[in-house]
Amino acid sequence: xxxxxxxxxxxxxxxxxxxxxxxxxxxxxxxxxxxxxxxxxxxxxxxxxxxxxxxxxxxxxxxxxxxxxxxxxxxxxxxxxxxxxxxxxxxxxxxxxxxxxxxxxxxxxxxxxxxxxxxxxxxxxxxxxxxxxxxxxxxxxxxxxxxxxxxxxxxxxxxxxxxxxxxxxxxxxxxxxxxxxxxxxxxxxxxxxxxxxxxxxxxxxxxxxxxxxxxxxxxxxxxxxxxxxxxxxxxxxxxxxxxxxxxxxxxxxxxxxxxxxxxxxxxxxxxxxxxxxxxxxxxxxxxxxxxxxxxxxxxxxxxxxxxxxxxxxxxxxxxxxxxxxxxxxxxxxxxxxxxxxxxxxxxxxxxxxxxxxxxxxxxxxxxxxxxxxxxxxxxxxxxxxxxxxxxxxxxxxxxxxxxxxxxxxxxxxxxxxxxxxxxxxxxxxxxxxxxxxxxxxxxxxxxxxxxxxxxxxxxxxxxxxxxxxxxxxxxxxxxxxxxxxxxxxxxxxxxxxxxxxxxxxxxxx
Ligand SMILES: NC(=O)C1=CN([C@@H]2O[C@H](COP(=O)(O)OP(=O)(O)OC[C@H]3O[C@@H](n4cnc5c(N)ncnc54)[C@H](O)[C@@H]3O)[C@@H](O)[C@H]2O)[C@@H](O)CC1
Ligand SMILES: Nc1ncnc2c1ncn2[C@@H]1O[C@H](COP(=O)(O)OP(=O)(O)O)[C@@H](O)[C@H]1O
Ligand SMILES: [K+]
Numbered sequence: 001x002x003x004x005x006x007x008x009x010x011x012x013x014x015x016x017x018x019x020x021x022x023x024x025x026x027x028x029x030x031x032x033x034x035x036x037x038x039x040x041x042x043x044x045x046x047x048x049x050x051x052x053x054x055x056x057x058x059x060x061x062x063x064x065x066x067x068x069x070x071x072x073x074x075x076x077x078x079x080x081x082x083x084x085x086x087x088x089x090x091x092x093x094x095x096x097x098x099x100x101x102x103x104x105x106x107x108x109x110x111x112x113x114x115x116x117x118x119x120x121x122x123x124x125x126x127x128x129x130x131x132x133x134x135x136x137x138x139x140x141x142x143x144x145x146x147x148x149x150x151x152x153x154x155x156x157x158x159x160x161x162x163x164x165x166x167x168x169x170x171x172x173x174x175x176x177x178x179x180x181x182x183x184x185x186x187x188x189x190x191x192x193x194x195x196x197x198x199x200x201x202x203x204x205x206x207x208x209x210x211x212x213x214x215x216x217x218x219x220x221x222x223x224x225x226x227x228x229x230x231x232x233x234x235x236x237x238x239x240x241x242x243x244x245x246x247x248x249x250x251x252x253x254x255x256x257x258x259x260x261x262x263x264x265x266x267x268x269x270x271x272x273x274x275x276x277x278x279x280x281x282x283x284x285x286x287x288x289x290x291x292x293x294x295x296x297x298x299x300x301x302x303x304x305x306x307x308x309x310x311x312x313x314x315x316x317x318x319x320x321x322x323x324x325x326x327x328x329x330x331x332x333x334x335x336x337x338x339x340x341x342x343x344x345x346x347x348x349x350x351x352x353x354x355x356x357x358x359x360x361x362x363x364x365x366x367x368x369x370x371x372x373x374x375x376x377x378x379x380x381x382x383x384x385x386x387x388x389x390x391x392x393x394x395x396x397x398x399x400x401x402x403x404x405x406x407x408x409x410x411x412x413x414x415x416x417x418x419x420x421x422x423x424x425x426x427x428x429x430x431x432x433x434x435x436x437x438x439x440x441x442x443x444x445x446x447x448x449x450x451x452x453x454x455x456x457x458x459x460x461x462x463x464x465x466x467x468x469x470x471x472x473x474x475x476x477x478x479x480x481x482x483x484x485x486x487x488x489x490x491x492x493x494x495x496x497x498x499x500x501x502x503x504x505x506x507x508x509x
Contacts, residue, residue: 001213002206003229004221005434006187007168008132014186017215025094029061031209032159032185033068033098036126039157039181039205040073043124046155050123052079054114056145057099058129058163059086064095065159066128067102074104081122083112085129085142110141115152124155127177131160131167132189138164138174146177155180161191162200169400170194170422178202186211190223190402193434195422223402226425226433228503231471235504236274236461247276248318248460251311252453253302253334254282255325257289262324262353262449264290265489267297269453270321272493273475273500275460281311304330305337312341319348319460323355324449332358339369348375348459348468352452356380360387367412375465376414377455381448385418406432415469417455419448423473427466437477439484446489451476453493475499 006014019025044050055070057063067082074080084106091099114125127149129142138146146164149156156179161167164176167189182201184192191197192204224230238247250270254263263280271278281302282290290299302308311317322334331354338349349370356378359366366388370376380388385408389395392411398404405418409426418424423435454472459465479495480487 035207036069037072055126062131064098067098085109128159129163150177158182167191170197231467234467244276250460253322257286259325265449266453269450270457273457275457321350321456323352441487442480
């Protein structure tokens with residue numbers, strides 16, 4: 001369960017649970033501080049002769065970790081300066097114990113200058129001002145310090161989070177200084193994976209400080225990093241007696257003659273990820289242009305809602321993807337037809353692009369339509385998300401992308417893939433995952449269409465809906481990273497066999 005994430009409240013509960021179970025709080029703090037000291041040593045190893053460390057400690061337990069790190073670094077022979085924010089007499093609990101074990105001087109934080117006279121006064125700085133206990137925006141003395149630190153360009157070890165980063169939301173409260181390494185404890189927090197937090201953290205180092213797994217499992221966390229353990233067991237594999245229809249049949253709806261490319265990208269994605277058969281339903285005027293560019297993918301005429309209802313009489317069509325290139329009006333009619341068609345309850349639906357903006361500001365109408373469909377995934381980018389859920393205050397005013405996606409999924413009663421550099425996949429039952437794969441080269445026209453196809457192809461093979469959406473997003477990111485610079489959307493389905501080989505059969509990678 002290393003792929004589960006803990007929010008700050010859950011983490012505090014885990015700390016309390018471990019302590020109640022007999023692990024002394026100071027032992028957790030000693031382990032945390034030791035890991036931070038190790039990270040500082042690793043960074044100094046990259047600076048020839050590096051031996052000067054500034055440790056900036058705040059007034060809570062994050063500062064306590066800093067006191068431990070400072071002591072251990074001094075014991076290892078490094079020249080340590082400890083800058084402290086606040087009144088040492090008010091330190092309490094484990095932090096007070098850790099501070100008492102530090103026998104060196106305390107420099108007031110306002111006097112600590114990471115780059116005195118423009119010269120490098122230190123080789124590494126440990127940022128232990130605030131962690132999970134950040135309760136308000138950083139301002140005044142600590143804000144000025146963090147700004148000086150950022151301007152110094154010195155390598156920083158952030159303890160738990162870069163101070164000022166909200167571990168639950170990934171947002172900066174006031175100010176924060178980017179870290180080279182962030183050391184966090186027991187499990188990652190959502191703010192380590194959500195932007196801009198992810199970028200601020202630098203390399204993330206997760207360390208075991210002695211909180212038993214059973215304590216964490218007892219919290220039943222329902223937020224995850226979107227990594228293979230989340231969905232691998234549910235990933236479909238063809239049996240020895242497979243035939244094409246046993247691997248599912250995905251239908252993808254095409255736009256008119258001047259907007260057919262999106263559907264072909266969706267279809268190609270669905271086929272590559274393992275749907276046994278894929279058909280494009282195309283307006284009559286676009287049949288020729290589609291036909292000219294399709295081989296393994298089949299083609300059927302589909303002009304309007306009636307045509308779609310006719311196609312969907314076929315129970316072998318196990319997934320339907322629609323939206324890209326359809327135009328809003330046609331998309332809306334087709335979504336309505338799909339929701340009311342034969343076998344609608346068990347046929348999976350993937351809605352993207354125009355199928356979502358067709359319901360802008362009317363999310364409740366879409367939710368009602370889809371109430372009887374068991375497996376639905378919607379894949380909005382940020383603009384589509386904002387339009388579709390503009391009438392849902394819980395999503396609109398949510399404190400984070402994670403909370404917004406959860407609220408949207410609950411309001412719509414479907415799995416929502418809130419795309420971007422930190423794609424969040426949320427289910428109406430409260431589960432949510434933050435994606436960890438990908439590359440900015442995915443920001444290219446049509447790459448979202450391929451993702452919709454990956455979702456449809458997995459759903460066509462009967463994969464459970466949340467796991468299917470998570471797998472599709474993870475693999476899409478991997479395919480993008482594998483191609484890298486020069487990526488165009490057409491490359492993504494073609495990169496998939498190599499990615500699948502690596503993920504599903506690591507020995508062959
Ligand atoms: N025994 C434990 O509970 C453990 C805690 N750990 C560390 O403890 C941290 C959490 O400790 P705390 O809950 O004490 O919280 P923090 O140390 O993150 O911060 C709390 C303190 O900062 C002050 N503060 C919050 N926001 C401020 C702002 N914007 N400006 C100025 N002051 C502000 C609060 O008044 C409080 O004094 C974790 O991030 C982790 O580093 C680890 O040592 C593992 C064990
Ligand atoms: N900066 C980025 N880093 C990583 N992934 C990105 C980035 N920008 C976009 N993506 C991904 O690329 C895809 C783009 O989808 P979308 O915006 O719908 O594009 P299109 O409509 O052109 O297909 C999504 O899967 C998204 O998560
Ligand atoms: K910190």
